[in-house]
Amino acid sequence: MSTPNALISSLPQHVGSPVTVRGWVTHLRSSGKIAFIVLRDGTGILQCVLVKNQLPAEVWAGFAELTQESCVAVTGEVRAEARAPGGHEMGVTGLELLGASPVDYPIQPKEHGVDFLLDQRHLWLRAPRQVAILRIRHEIEQAIHDFFYEREFVHVDTPILTAAIGERSGLFSTEYFDQGNAYLAQTGQLYGEAAAAALGRIYTFGPTFRAEKSKTRRHLTEFWMIEPEMAFYDTHDNMRLQEDLVSHIVRRVLDRRPSELAELERDVSMLEKVVAPFPRIDYGDAVITLQGKGSAIQWGDDLGAEDESLLVADYHSPIFICNYPKEAKAFYMKENPDDPRTVLCNDCLAPEGYGEIIGGSQREDDHDKLLQRIHEEKLPVDAYGWYLDQRKYGTFVHSGFGIGLERTVAWICGTPHIRECIPFPRMMHRLYP
């Protein structure tokens, strides 16, 4: 064939000329004289029209051999057609079957249970809703890289295989040659702090692991996290960066992925309201507000998912809850000089009940206070020797945070369960495919 190959996303540039599009059949329909193929190629959806009395017999006959998920090359002229998905359709002159698909394709146009769909995840990815989520996930990822690149942050890849540091429970472990066990990192933060002393402002972007028996809609055993760490940022600078990042991500998806948001039937009016600055609510005030709303929470308790929902109900944008009690948070957070029962930290809660997407804090930069906290938490001091070195040799005010990628995708896509927000989810009972 001498016609040029084209992606469906590029068809507006080809209106009026013949092209060949290669892809997979999603729907077939025929009246006996006119037939329709709906094709997907990963970049879009194309309606192809075959008119029997305008086609060679073998082309018309080829239509009858097609099934859902057949891989085909269709050739014809592209024309604008407002009623077609994507706004264009093709008048077919040629049809070639590249790869047949037996009629037992597991995912049929009907309702399937989620366990079945997860078993077929490698095929489920082909569904329009899953394609839309993954394209939005990518847009968010690129938006994050661009945000930090423009601000001269350095991307730093922290190790996955680590000696025993970080949060202690729920670690996956593996034998590591003659070095004993290695543990899969739950966070890159401690390494990020070392890198911030070298590079000033950095961010990590990688998979993190929790061997926890959680079966909620907000937990995966393997998930991706972005963890910026900034020298000379205090807790207020830290929150300003968080709200700038989150509003940047949302704006970018609204601007560049409108058709994917439409595919997901996302109410974008809610996303349009995500504009910095976000409200800051002191933990102590949050407790009083929650008690007023009937929660049994007491000062000192961590916020549960229900408490979070009660709090965000009053807001349309994400909110920060600031300065939690020391006992509810990690050992490395800096003591609050205005109230030493608390630490200089914040969670960022997404609106619409999507819950926590960010946890951040100013880091304890006092060597002796940090050492004391390590002892109090009964952590292995030897393993933290290198981490303490950041406080020994030229200690510096610094802050950072972790934003959970799948939780952010779930919120922006309006997807209640994060298992659809990563290509191949890993959960307690799910390691395949």
Next chain:
Amino acid sequence: MSTPNALISSLPQHVGSPVTVRGWVTHLRSSGKIAFIVLRDGTGILQCVLVKNQLPAEVWAGFAELTQESCVAVTGEVRAEARAPGGHEMGVTGLELLGASPVDYPIQPKEHGVDFLLDQRHLWLRAPRQVAILRIRHEIEQAIHDFFYEREFVHVDTPILTAAIGERSGLFSTEYFDQGNAYLAQTGQLYGEAAAAALGRIYTFGPTFRAEKSKTRRHLTEFWMIEPEMAFYDTHDNMRLQEDLVSHIVRRVLDRRPSELAELERDVSMLEKVVAPFPRIDYGDAVITLQGKGSAIQWGDDLGAEDESLLVADYHSPIFICNYPKEAKAFYMKENPDDPRTVLCNDCLAPEGYGEIIGGSQREDDHDKLLQRIHEEKLPVDAYGWYLDQRKYGTFVHSGFGIGLERTVAWICGTPHIRECIPFPRMMHRLYP
């Protein structure tokens, strides 16, 4: 202080005005009447000049308390000074010690052994050479993301925790709840192929793992790989994409990281020669050439590191070696219809002896041939059921490759050992810090 804070990289915009720069001391020098502080903040190096008879006594006295790696805030007017590193210096009017550093800072301005430096990796990162490598690494990463984003590829994160698939030997394993063992992924490719059937053109970007007892300068147990996978690309399309990517990366680093390349004393004239297209050398021809150069290689052998060096010696750009014998390569590579002893694949060898940076192939898209290869290699057929599904339901011509990030960084930086090309290297005897 009311002077604005500034990063060293931004000082050209502040010439003639007072600013405060925060960072760490790298060098100190004093004549008794005039003193110099060389400061680093991760974005650059700044020479600060203190003149005793122009300063309050307490500022001059503060200089005497400084040591290597002290964290300080210096305030003063920025002026152009061609002889200073970075082209600017500061006339200091104020000096504040933010974080002292004891005189036992482990890394002194002298030669240290590499094992010692790796033990101190968290501090070694602060050295100018390491900062330059990490900034170039980031530039390469962003160049890769931008390259694929502009071409409408979708970034897909493939799982790290997998059931037993992919290459078989050298797997790290971990207990996975009641699911038996999970294995750390050696490649994301097989998942990438499934994603290509959904999204057309994709790339992965993540850590991969090899539990191999290799102690060469080109092996890590944990390294980062980028693996594009493209529907409807044959092996020739695949190589064109590879040379476009590699030349894009090199051009970008040359354009945007000249000072880092200068810090590394990299001979950029060699990098300037990296322009697509790259020579393609058939494996069979390579064997004949090598035999002519005295190698003992026989048709059917894989190329060793010495063979690779002999071949690249004739070229200034990277080269492709194409269509290796089937036995030397992985089971999923497509049989070469012109010579069924071989497969449609390529390695890309960097010039200057840096060796293989890319391995790529057209994938076997014939279900029965792939199944036969799985049996021949005695791989567990059950574990590959989902992978075979790509060939069952609408099989399609597709190709992909994997580019090793650290090897690419090592080549572009001119660093012989890849252990300096990742923030925290993991090797057989190295799991700390």
